[in-house]
Amino acid sequence: xxxxxxxxxxxxxxxxxxxxxxxxxxxxxxxxxxxxxxxxxxxxxxxxxxxxxxxxxxxxxxxxxxxxxxxxxxxxxxxxxxxxxxxxxxxxxxxxxxxxxxxxxxxxxxxxxxxxxxxxxxxxxxxxxxxxxxxxxxxxxxxxxxxxxxxxxxxxxxxxxxxxxxxxxxxxxxxxxxxxxxxxxxxxxxxxxxxxxxxxxxxxxxxxxxxxxxxxxxxxxxxxxxxxxxxxxxxxxxxxxxxxxxxxxxxxxxxxxxxxxxxxxxxxxxxxxxxxxxxxxxxxxxxxxxxxxxxxxxxxxxxxxxxxxxxxxxxxxxxxxxxxxxxxxxxxxxxxxxxxxxxxxxxxxxxxxxxxxxxxxxxxxxxxxxxxxxxxxxxxxxxxxxxxxxxxxxxxxxxxxxxxxxxxxxxxxxxxxxxxxxxxxxxxxxxxxxxxxxxxxxxxx
Ligand SMILES: Cc1ncc(COP(=O)(O)O)c(C=O)c1O
Numbered sequence: 257x258x259x260x261x262x263x264x265x266x267x268x269x270x271x272x273x274x275x276x277x278x279x280x281x282x283x284x285x286x287x288x289x290x291x292x293x294x295x296x297x298x299x300x301x302x303x304x305x306x307x308x309x310x311x312x313x314x315x316x317x318x319x320x321x322x323x324x325x326x327x328x329x330x331x332x333x334x335x336x337x338x339x340x341x342x343x344x345x346x347x348x349x350x351x352x353x354x355x356x357x358x359x360x361x362x363x364x365x366x367x368x369x370x371x372x373x374x375x376x377x378x379x380x381x382x383x384x385x386x387x388x389x390x391x392x393x394x395x396x397x398x399x400x401x402x403x404x405x406x407x408x409x410x411x412x413x414x415x416x417x418x419x420x421x422x423x424x425x426x427x428x429x430x431x432x433x434x435x436x437x438x439x440x441x442x443x444x445x446x447x448x449x450x451x452x453x454x455x456x457x458x459x460x461x462x463x464x465x466x467x468x469x470x471x472x473x474x475x476x477x478x479x480x481x482x483x484x485x486x487x488x489x490x491x492x493x494x495x496x497x498x499x500x501x502x503x504x505x506x507x508x509x510x511x512x513x514x515x516x517x518x519x520x521x522x523x524x525x526x527x528x529x530x531x532x533x534x535x536x537x538x539x540x541x542x543x544x545x546x547x548x549x550x551x552x553x554x555x556x557x558x559x560x561x562x563x564x565x566x567x568x569x570x571x572x573x574x575x576x577x578x579x580x581x582x583x584x585x586x587x588x589x590x591x592x593x594x595x596x597x598x599x600x601x602x603x604x605x606x607x608x609x610x611x612x613x614x615x616x617x618x619x620x621x622x623x624x625x626x627x628x629x630x631x632x633x634x635x636x637x638x639x640x641x642x643x644x645x646x647x648x649x650x651x652x653x654x655x656x657x658x659x660x661x662x663x664x665x666x667x668x669x670x671x672x673x674x675x676x677x678x679x680x681x682x683x684x685x686x687x688x689x690x691x692x693x694x695x696x697x698x699x700x701x
Contacts, residue, residue: 319434323663327647331657336650337681337689340657342483342629344548344680349596352547355588359581368580371568372400372556376583379590380541380556387515388526390534396561399568400583402575404513404542404555405431407567410574411509411538411557412439412475414566420474425460427632427664427671429483429511444468445666448485450632455624458487462496469500475507475538476500478527481514484632484664484676486625488522491530498530507563508537513555514628516546516597519605522626528558535560538567545629546600547589548680552582604629604679607686611679614690620675629680632661635673638696642672650675654692 303311327340338345347353371377377394384390392398401407408431416422418440424432426445436443446468448458469476476497480489489497501508508527515524528537542555555578557567608624611631615622621634640646643660651657661674679686 315437318437322430324430324659327651327657327659330651334651334655334657336652336655336657337685337692338657339677339679339681339689340659342545342678342680343550345685346548346682348548349589349592351592352549352585352589356552356581356585359584364581364584366580368400368577368583370572370577371564372398372578373580373583373587376400376554376587376590377556379587380558383590384526384539384558388529390526390528390539390558392558393561397558397564398556399559399564399571400554400556400578401542401571402553402555402578403544404511404540406553406571406575406578407540407542407555407557408432408477408509408511409435409438410567410571411540411559411563412436412441413574414570415507415509415538415563416441416474419472421470421472423465423468423473423476423506425478425482426666427484427661427674428477429479430663432477432479433666441474442472443666444473448482448487450485450623450634457490457626458482458485458623460493465496466500469504469506471504473504473506475509477509477511479511479513481512481518481522481524481625481627483514483628484630484659484661486623486628486630486632488518488524488627491523491525494525494527494530498527498533501536502532506536508533510537510539512539512541513545515541516600517604517629518601518627519608520626524627538563543586543589545680546597547586549582549589552579552585554578554582554586607679607681607683610683610686610690611677614686614693615677617690618693618696629678631677631679633675633677635675643675647675650696654695656689656692 324341328338331338331340377398377400380398381392381394384392399407401410412435416439420441421444422436422441424443424445425448427448433443446460446465448460450458478489478497480487497508510527512526518524526539528534528539539558540555543552544550544555559567612622612624615631615633619637623632625631635643635646638646640649643662647658647660659676661671661676662668665671
C-alpha cells in the first residue's frame with residue numbers, strides 16, 4: 257500500500273469540506289518505466305518528474321488506487337484469507353451458470369442494445385414492481401451497465417456540472433469519492449456515528465444533514481443497506497432525505513446493491529417509493545451481490561426518462577454495453593423464486609453471527625450489521641497505533657486480510673481505529689478465520 261509522508265495509509269483520500277484536494281499520488285514510476293526498444297538493445301529514457309507530472313491528469317492525481325482491491329493483492333502476496341474484498345468464495349446459483357453457458361452456446365456474442373437487452377430490462381422492471389412497488393417502464397427508465405459501479409459513475413457524469421455538490425454519508429463505499437472527483441462534483445460528507453454499545457444502529461445528526469444541503473447540492477448518495485456500516489436506512493430517515501431533496505431541487509442516487517441481504521426483520525425501502533421521489537431518484541442495483549457473481553459485471557440504473565436519456569448517452573460512450581451473454585443469465589437470475597432470496601438472507605445471517613462471535617471472542621468491538629455482508633469493528637483494545645499497522649499485522653502474521661477503516665473516510669485520522677471484515681465466505685473459511693483471529697488475542701496478552 258502506498259504511504260504518505262506521515263507513514264499513514266494512502267486510503268482513497270479526496271477533497272473534504274474545505275474543497276482542498278489531498279493530492280498524494282506521485283507519478284514516480286513513469287521515470288524508469290519508459291523503455292524504447294532499438295533493434296535488440298533496450299534503451300532507457302528518463303522523463304523528468306516535472307514532465308512526468310504533466311502526463312497524468314489532475315483528476316487522477318486526486319485519489320489513490322482502491323485500498324480494498326490493494327488488500328486483495330496483499331492477501332495473495334502473503335497467502336492470507338481474504339476477508340477484505342466483498343466477493344463470495346462460494347458458487348453462484350446453478351441456474352445462472354447454466355443460463356450463461358446456454359447463451360454462449362446460442363451465440364449471444366455480439367453487442368446487446370446499448371442500454372440493455374430487452375428481456376433483462378423487462379425482468380428488472382418486473383422485480384422493481386414486485387419488491388418495491390415501483391412503476392418502471394423498461395423502454396424508458398432502465399440503463400443496464402457494466403456493474404452498479406458503472407451505473408453510479410455514468411449517473412454522476414450524466415447529472416453533474418462543475419461546482420455541483422454531492423452529499424454523501426461517511427464512512428462511505430470508497431468508489432463514491434473518486435466518482436465525485438471524476439464527474440467534477442464536490443463531495444460534502446455527513447457523519448454516520450457508530451452505536452455506543454455495538455448492537456444498535458449507526459445514526460446521523462439531522463442538523464448536520466440539513467446543513468450539508470444548499471443551493472449547490474445536485475444530489476445525495478444513499479447506500480442502503482450500507483457498506484461498510486451495515487446500516488439499513490429507516491423510513492423516517494429516508495423521508496427526511498427526501499424532504500431535503502425536494503426542498504433543494506436535488507436528486508437522490510441510491511445504491512441498493514445489498515437490497516436482499518438484510519437481517520433481524522429490517523425492511524429495505526427504495527427511495528423511489530417515497531412520495532414525490534420517483535421523478536428525482538436514480539436507483540442503482542446489480543446482480544453482483546444477490547447472485548454471487550461479482551465478476552460478471554452486470555448492473556443498472558433506474559431513472560425517470562429525462563435522466564435515463566442522459567445516463568444512456570454517457571453509458572454508451574463509456575462502455576457501449578454490459579456483457580451480452582451475462583445479461584441473458586442475469587434475466588434468469590431475476591426470475592428465481594422468492595425462496596432463493598429468503599435462503600440468501602438466512603445464509604448470510606448465519607455467517608454474520610459466526611463472524612461476530614469470532615471477532616468478539618478475539619477482542620474486537622464488532623458492530624452488528626442489519627444489512628449487507630460486512631462487519632465494521634473497533635480495534636482500540638489491541639493498542640495498535642492505527643488501522644494500517646493493525647491490518648498489516650493481520651495479513652502478515654495472522655493470515656487474514658481486512659480493510660483499514662480509514663479508507664472509508666475523507667480525512668486522514670478518521671477511522672484510524674476501525675477495520676472492516678467481509679463475511680461473504682464459506683462456513684469453512686469463516687471457521688478457519690475464527691481460529692486464526694484467536695491468535696491476535698494471544699499475542700496481545
Ligand atoms: C455499496 C457498493 N456498491 C457497489 C459495489 C460494486 O457493485 P458492482 O459489482 O455491481 O459494480 C459494491 C461492491 O463492493 C458495493 O459495496
